[in-house]
Amino acid sequence: MSLVYNKTPLLRRVFPTGLKVPSAPQLYVKYESLQPSGSFKSRGIGHLIMKNALRVQQLGGKSLHVFSSSGGNAGLAAATASQSLKLPCTVVVPTSTKSRMVEKIRNVGTEVIVKGSHWKEADSFLKNSVIPSVDRIEEPIYVHPFDHPDVWEGHSTMVDEIVDTFRSQNVSLNKVKAIVCSVGGGGLYNGIIHGLEKYHLADKIPVIAMETDGCNSFNACLKAKKQVELPKITSVATSLGATGVATKAFENGQRYQSPSVVLQDIDVVNTCLKYANDFNIITEPACGASLHMAYNTKLIEKALGKKLDSDDIIVIIACGGSANTMEDLQNSYKQLSAEANTKKNTL
Amino acid sequence: MSIVYNKTPLLRQFFPAVSTKPSTSIPQFFLKYECLQPSGSFKSRGIGNLIMKNAIRIKKSGNKSPQVFSSSGGNAGFAAATASQRLSLPCTVVVPTATKQRMVEKIRATGANVIINGAHWKEADTYLKSSVMNSIDLNTTEPIYVHPFDNPDIWEGHSTMVDEIVDTLNEQNIALNKIKGIVCSVGGGGLYNGIIQGLEKHKLADKIPIVGVETKGCHVFNTSLKLGKQIEFSKITSIATSLGTASISSQTFEYAKKYHTRSVVVEDTDVIETCLKYTQDFNMVAEPACGASLHLAYNTNILENALGHKLSSDDIILVIACGGSSNTVQDLEETLVRLREKAKHERITPPTFINDPIQPVPILGRA
Numbered sequence: 191m192s193l194v195y196n197k198t199p200l201l202r203r204v205f206p207t208g209l210k211v212p213s214a215p216q217l218y219v220k221y222e223s224l225q226p227s228g229s230f231k232s233r234g235i236g237h238l239i240m241k242n243a244l245r246v247q248q249l250g251g252k253s254l255h256v257f258s259s260s261g262g263n264a265g266l267a268a269a270t271a272s273q274s275l276k277l278p279c280t281v282v283v284p285t286s287t288k289s290r291m292v293e294k295i296r297n298v299g300t301e302v303i304v305k306g307s308h309w310k311e312a313d314s315f316l317k318n319s320v321i322p323s324v325d326r327i328e329e330p331i332y333v334h335p336f337d338h339p340d341v342w343e344g345h346s347t348m349v350d351e352i353v354d355t356f357r358s359q360n361v362s363l364n365k366v367k368a369i370v371c372s373v374g375g376g377g378l379y380n381g382i383i384h385g386l387e388k389y390h391l392a393d394k395i396p397v398i399a400m401e402t403d404g405c406n407s408f409n410a411c412l413k414a415k416k417q418v419e420l421p422k423i424t425s426v427a428t429s430l431g432a433t434g435v436a437t438k439a440f441e442n443g444q445r446y447q448s449p450s451v452v453l454q455d456i457d458v459v460n461t462c463l464k465y466a467n468d469f470n471i472i473t474e475p476a477c478g479a480s481l482h483m484a485y486n487t488k489l490i491e492k493a494l495g496k497k498l499d500s501d502d503i504i505v506i507i508a509c510g511g512s513a514n515t516m517e518d519l520q521n522s523y524k525q526l527s528a529e530a531n532t533k534k535n536t537l
Numbered sequence: 538m539s540i541v542y543n544k545t546p547l548l549r550q551f552f553p554a555v556s557t558k559p560s561t562s563i564p565q566f567f568l569k570y571e572c573l574q575p576s577g578s579f580k581s582r583g584i585g586n587l588i589m590k591n592a593i594r595i596k597k598s599g600n601k602s603p604q605v606f607s608s609s610g611g612n613a614g615f616a617a618a619t620a621s622q623r624l625s626l627p628c629t630v631v632v633p634t635a636t637k638q639r640m641v642e643k644i645r646a647t648g649a650n651v652i653i654n655g656a657h658w659k660e661a662d663t664y665l666k667s668s669v670m671n672s673i674d675l676n677t678t679e680p681i682y683v684h685p686f687d688n689p690d691i692w693e694g695h696s697t698m699v700d701e702i703v704d705t706l707n708e709q710n711i712a713l714n715k716i717k718g719i720v721c722s723v724g725g726g727g728l729y730n731g732i733i734q735g736l737e738k739h740k741l742a743d744k745i746p747i748v749g750v751e752t753k754g755c756h757v758f759n760t761s762l763k764l765g766k767q768i769e770f771s772k773i774t775s776i777a778t779s780l781g782t783a784s785i786s787s788q789t790f791e792y793a794k795k796y797h798t799r800s801v802v803v804e805d806t807d808v809i810e811t812c813l814k815y816t817q818d819f820n821m822v823a824e825p826a827c828g829a830s831l832h833l834a835y836n837t838n839i840l841e842n843a844l845g846h847k848l849s850s851d852d853i854i855l856v857i858a859c860g861g862s863s864n865t866v867q868d869l870e871e872t873l874v875r876l877r878e879k880a881k882h883e884r885i886t887p888p889t890f891i892n893d894p895i896q897p898v899p900i901l902g903r904a
Contacts, residue, residue: 198546199573201543201573204619228819290817466822469577470577470860472821472866515816515866516816516866
């Protein structure tokens with residue numbers, strides 16, 4: 191058992207689609223929303239913080255102070271992990287951060303500084319002003335939201351649990367035809383690949399990388415066959431909103447030929463609303479992107495380039511995330527529908 | 538592993554406390570996530586067990602095929618439908634007319650046949666037994682009738698929750714004597730009975746007290762304990778419809794007396810506020826029946842009152858997050874507005890004028 195993350199269930203689920211598809215694959219959902227911070231980030235970020243806390247403790251003298259510049263799930267993960275480890279934590283968030291998220295992070299005992307109009311500015315302020323002025327008896331640890339091997343190593347524990355669960359239920363791993371996960375900066379994706387490599391499964395089980403149109407940096411890289419950055423983020427799935435993926439993610443994508451799927455915001459938000467109605471869990475669009483495949487198994491077949499049958503198993507990483515309320519989703523959907531109608535009318 | 542129910546996690550959860558108590562006097566809360574069951578509530582365990590046991594019996598004994606029948610438009614009906622779907626059995630659910638369209642659709646989506654009949658559960662149940670189940674061909678079909686809570690097979694199924702709890706705590710090297718209470722909601726007492734039976738199996742029923750939570754307006758359990766005899770309500774006035782049964786099972790009353798179970802009653806408005814808070818904090822939608830138990834995690838003073846002693850951060854309280862699919866966030870918000878309006882009206886009581894007998898006394902608050 192870990193102080194900073196939870197072992198989560200991998201459960202077989204039936205997604206009500208209104209269609210009778212006897213050949214539909216079996217869907218298993220990994221419930222990362224049950225992490226202490228509400229998302230899978232508790233694993234990787236918790237691991238990075240704990241590893242450093244132990245290192246600093248062994249050296250003696252100084253104490254660790256955790257720093258993050260995310261007003262999203264990464265910041266919340268840093269905050270909750272610090273709370274569990276009884277470490278001081280400071281998060282600098284851009285002014286665009288929802289007050290709800292600021293409150294969540296503050297409620298956990300973390301110091302929140304609101305500064306900068308977007309992530310890069312908040313991050314610069316953190317690195318140039320806040321961290322240098324830290325107390326001499328403290329060692330600062332900067333937590334990147336996704337681009338660090340310790341973060342990927344922490345996320346990879348998800349694969350250990352998936353393998354354990356299937357083994358304990360006598361389910362053969364060669365029935366698992368794909369793992370579906372959302373890609374923002376590629377931290378989760380790298381973690382899953384890292385975990386699969388440990389079990390010599392990275393060549394056998396494809397990881398379908400899900401993104402939304404408007405923050406499809408991974409897809410753009412694979413298409414250009416080189417690492418590229420998006421000029422700006424235009425999707426509502428803000429948790430996926432990294433202009434560029436980690437280099438390691440691009441390398442993994444090329445090496446393992448991971449299928450890359452890009453969905454439209456409106457479809458993803460609609461899926462989130464459906465999922466809330468069907469399973470009483472509120473998800474963000476970033477998570478909805480993966481869940482969308484569970485509701486549309488034909489898209490999984492398209493991504494894999496082959497038909498699936500009821501013996502096949504697909505694992506969906508329900509990555510979690512706390513950035514949205516039902517109201518946010520409903521408002522998003524209204525706005526996206528209105529935009530779609532306007533486009534139709536102007537054609 | 539079972540085909541009809543899921544093993545669910547028991548996880549530590551931090552509740553942003555309503556009061557400003559020091560952290561040393563707040564117990565550790567572990568939640569059992571029954572909302573992850575196939576039907577979205579713990580009922581998948583007990584009802585799944587009843588159906589599976591009977592289906593196996595019927596198939597072994599001869600040529601007849603089992604057919605499942607339920608009269609609940611709530612979580613019990615949905616549990617019967619999802620279990621039947623997983624076992625590839627035909628299922629018919631009769632639901633009262635008051636059942637939300639959303640639930641009717643959920644049950645239908647599993648492949649179950651849904652018949653809408655009767656103004657409330659008793660009428661739907663009567664129709665099911667006297668008309669629907671009577672018209673099946675008993676030569677080829679053997680019916681499996683699923684009562685929402687009053688059946689030992691159901692309690693046996695629910696008790697698997699305790700096996701998992703004990704396993705999890707042992708795995709994590711958490712001493713069972715740190716568990717100072719288990720909080721669960723009480724409707725008809727099915728869940729409660731299952732927990733007691735599970736605790737008895739592990740010789741813990743005398744050691745770990747249960748705090749049974751109800752909402753005001755269907756607090757049959759609480760009233761029965763206070764009066765010292767099992768009673769029935771003539772009407773249910775709480776909005777926590779999943780707890781809304783006029784009577785509890787006799788076994789529930791017996792257990793409560795034997796094990797000195799604590800009983801707490803919470804107001805509807807407080808429960809709904811807790812549900813909304815829970816959604817805000819943890820992104821999960823809980824119905825009032827479930828919110829009743831969660832309310833005690835947000836208000837440890839109520840818990841301490843019920844247990845009769847203060848709690849410290851060394852103590853562990855288990856909360857059964859029983860789940861339930863009957864409410865959306867919108868339902869909760871609308872109900873809260875409606876209850877607050879109602880409360881406002883009721884608070885305006887007529888003043889008594891003793892000096893002016895000729896002037897008629899104005900009575901406010903009447904529609």
